[in-house]
Amino acid sequence: MNHPLPAKQKWQHQLKRLWPAAKGSLAKVYKPCIRKNCPACARGDNHPAWLLSFSSKGRRKTMYVPLPFVLTLKKAILNGRKIEQMLHQAGPQLLQNYRKRVKRP
Numbered sequence: 001m002n003h004p005l006p007a008k009q010k011w012q013h014q015l016k017r018l019w020p021a022a023k024g025s026l027a028k029v030y031k032p033c034i035r036k037n038c039p040a041c042a043r044g045d046n047h048p049a050w051l052l053s054f055s056s057k058g059r060r061k062t063m064y065v066p067l068p069f070v071l072t073l074k075k076a077i078l079n080g081r082k083i084e085q086m087l088h089q090a091g092p093q094l095l096q097n098y099r100k101r102v103k104r105p
């Protein structure tokens, strides 16, 4: 027989699969470089770069993201959204479980 997993185990199982996780947003920007006489910058093309925006202690911050790491970070942000959805559902779920356990006479 297939017993349903207890809520805590189910939660841990789902969280494990959602790592890496992050909260923030990625943006592609075009920046001039520091090289002198760069043909791309001279044309006004500039150079693509990826930025991670996130908030830390209420402040908006950004960090450069190396190109080989962009896909991993995209996945992490998607996972972070899934975890947020899980958290939104956790409150009502906990209440329902409590009500099932504590039956009034």
Ligand SMILES: [Zn+2]
Pocket: 032, 033, 034, 035, 038, 039, 040, 041, 046, 047
């Ligand atoms: Zn340049």
